[in-house]
Structures are given as structure tokens and as C-alpha cells.
Amino acid sequence: MLFYSFFKTLTGKEVTVELKNDLAITGILHSVDQYLNIKLNEIKVVDEAKHPHLLAVKNCFIRGSVVRYIQLPQDAVDTDLLHDATRREARNAA
């Protein structure tokens, strides 16, 4: 649940989602759910010339199971806070 809460704090920020089919989509994070399914607004495929498939798509739903990486805006993440939170969660799980 920690990363679900974490991603909720990033809604409204611009992120790049890299998928397991090597497609990378940049957009404004609209929402996430408990499976880390993601909704993006104002999307742009990173290499549009190579992947013109989503040219007429402005907002999309991405299934959490196909996400490989999510690139985050550095200034929107408090890494120390996240560090502490992950350690606390690991300690509670043990």
C-alpha cells in the first residue's frame, strides 16, 4: 500500500511510464489504484515517429501489470521521507 499512497501524492505531475513492450508514454498522472493501474492525461508517446499508434489518443488507462518503470519528477519526491517509510514498512512486515 505504500507505493499506492506514494503515487497518489504524485497526481497532477508529469511522469513517463515505460511499458514492458518498450513503449514509453509521457503524460500528466491523473490517478492510480491499488494494482498500480495508471491513468494519464495529455499523453505523448516518447518516440512518436516509431510508434504512431496512439496519435489520436489524449488520455489513457495503463494496466499496472505491463508497467516496467515510471520516471518521476525529481522535485516532487522526498526521497528521505520515502526511504524512512519503506524501512518502517519492512520492519513492520518482519
Place this chain on the structure above:
Amino acid sequence: MKRTASERDGGGRRETGLSAYVGSAISIITNDGRHILGTLKGFDQVQNLVIEGSRERVYSPDEGVETLELGLYLMRGDCIAVVGELDEEADAEIDLPSLKAHPIGDVLH
């Protein structure tokens, strides 16, 4: 005028589900790299989808895009990668017969 999904769920709680797309034209990318378009008729919590009037766009690097009519489809959620809301006006402006591209790759877990 028809409202887009982003306007419809603009107010209130931010919903990650597909309810905002029901009744709209959508564009789906499957785990095996296929590109399917149609109208979303229904869905469930694992993203099984019912697509009406579906058609597949087949991309190739040396010929234009070929469109195959498929009709009513039920797609299993675990083979779906991306569901996008299709802007039909923008889509109509794409010159499909001269659009050449490699197909999207498979999802490799």
C-alpha cells in the same frame, strides 16, 4: 457537444477505472502488440472488456496500415496493456494508407 472522459470525471474523486470511457471510442494495445479500436460497451474489475464494432489496425514498415473489421469482441483483461480514449476527429485526420510503422512489440514480463 459530447464531453470527453477527462471532463466527465474532472470533478469529485479521481477514478482509475474505465467507467469514464464506457460508450466512447477507444484504442487498445494488447500484450501481443495488436492495436484494436472500437466502442467500449462494458468492463469489469480485471479489465475484461466488451468492444462493439471493433477493428484491428495492422502496421507494417513497407506498406500502409491495413484495417480488419472484427465486430463484437470480448477481450480478456490480462492480455490488455493500454486503453486509450480515441479522439475521433484527430483519428480521421491520420492518413492511414501512407502511415508506415513497425508493429508494437510483445509485452515481455
